[in-house]
Amino acid sequence: MHEIPPGEILKTLRELNAERVLIQTPEGLKREAQSLADFLEENGIEAIVNGDINYGACDPADREAKLLGCDALIHLGHSYMQLHLEVPTVFVPAFAEANVVEALRINLEEIRKLGRRIALVTTVQHIHQLERAKSFLQEKGFTVLIGEGDGRISFGGQVLGCNFTAAKVDAEGILFIGAGYFHPIGVALATKKPTLAVNPYSGDALWMDEEAERLIRKRWAQIAKAMDAQKFGVVISTKKGQLRLNEARRIMKLLRDHGREATLIAMNYINYPALEGFDFDAYVVVACPRVPIDDAENWRKPVLTPPEVELLLGLREDYRLDEIFGMEKTGNEPLGVALHGIRIHL
Numbered sequence: 001m002h003e004i005p006p007g008e009i010l011k012t013l014r015e016l017n018a019e020r021v022l023i024q025t026p027e028g029l030k031r032e033a034q035s036l037a038d039f040l041e042e043n044g045i046e047a048i049v050n051g052d053i054n055y056g057a058c059d060p061a062d063r064e065a066k067l068l069g070c071d072a073l074i075h076l077g078h079s080y081m082q083l084h085l086e087v088p089t090v091f092v093p094a095f096a097e098a099n100v101v102e103a104l105r106i107n108l109e110e111i112r113k114l115g116r117r118i119a120l121v122t123t124v125q126h127i128h129q130l131e132r133a134k135s136f137l138q139e140k141g142f143t144v145l146i147g148e149g150d151g152r153i154s155f156g157g158q159v160l161g162c163n164f165t166a167a168k169v170d171a172e173g174i175l176f177i178g179a180g181y182f183h184p185i186g187v188a189l190a191t192k193k194p195t196l197a198v199n200p201y202s203g204d205a206l207w208m209d210e211e212a213e214r215l216i217r218k219r220w221a222q223i224a225k226a227m228d229a230q231k232f233g234v235v236i237s238t239k240k241g242q243l244r245l246n247e248a249r250r251i252m253k254l255l256r257d258h259g260r261e262a263t264l265i266a267m268n269y270i271n272y273p274a275l276e277g278f279d280f281d282a283y284v285v286v287a288c289p290r291v292p293i294d295d296a297e298n299w300r301k302p303v304l305t306p307p308e309v310e311l312l313l314g315l316r317e318d319y320r321l322d323e324i325f326g327m328e329k330t331g332n333e334p335l336g337v338a339l340h341g342i343r344i345h346l
């Protein structure tokens with residue numbers, strides 16, 4: 001169950017004088033988006049639901065909202081990310097109801113193995129419980145650090161699949177709260193510190209070292225398959241928060257300097273079937289770092305991240321996950337903060 005506060009969204013839209021809005025949603029909140037649209041319509045606001053797949057705040061549908069003549073975009077499920085947006089955008093992170101403190105209580109002995117000085121990180125679904133988790137752990141004798149992270153993220157202690165800056169603090173070990181492996185593996189690889197993931201839904205705890213090694217082995221298999229590739233397609237994304245043209249140019253230059261051919265390709269939704277007609281031996285995805293990793297099995301050609309190209313060319317030795325960094329936080333970010341963690345980008 002996720003909490004979406006329709007009354008607060010309505011109040012925020014009234015403050016913005018919005019008469020027509022576009023609602024953008026990730027897969028898991030489609031029904032909530034539908035109910036929200038009905039609720040807004042009943043309250044005199046024309047609501048259009050965006051049916052496209054959305055994976056993150058990196059892909060706001062502000063251009064579509066503008067095209068549809070909407071006064072505002074409601075972006076469900078993710079938190080604000082510093083981007084230049086074309087319409088006022090209300091970010092509504094969906095908070096999960098799972099009991100984080102109870103999951104920590106069950107796993108206290110395991111958590112003690114991290115040391116006394118620990119960093120606490122989570123995804124946006126559990127961010128509203130982070131302070132409670134911190135107090136609980138402090139009562140149990142831990143020194144708890146919550147890193148601020150860079151401008152790509154909204155809340156202290158929050159990690160994204162492409163950004164682990166909030167985990168990079170002076171701690172002995174990292175405690176990740178949340179479900180799924182990608183984020184805690186990323187935290188373990190980005191910090192090179194012992195990382196324990198506590199799942200607040202199942203109550204399970206899992207150390208990330210073996211998972212990280214397994215991922216690295218798989219990725220080395222991709223790199224090995226690309227070793228003899230001559231022609232590389234370097235794929236960038238036109239999604240606002242994934243567009244990394246300079247990084248792509250850097251990779252193109254590296255490849256060419258090492259005698260390989262490279263062609264730049266721009267796509268919105270990056271997927272292998274759309275690329276199949278091209279004559280490339282391998283691809284580099286310079287966009288969402290999760291695409292080449294989560295989806296590699298569906299690609300008939302090797303697909304790498306930028307740091308993996310550096311490994312392929314012998315320019316680095318240690319494996320690292322690809323990250324997208326934001327600007328440094330200034331405290332003057334162009335946003336208003338409303339109730340309940342809703343953030344408005346004006």
Ligand code: SF4
Binds near residue numbers: 055287289
């Ligand atoms: S770039 Fe990928 S990991 Fe980062 S916010 Fe977007 S979808 Fe998530």
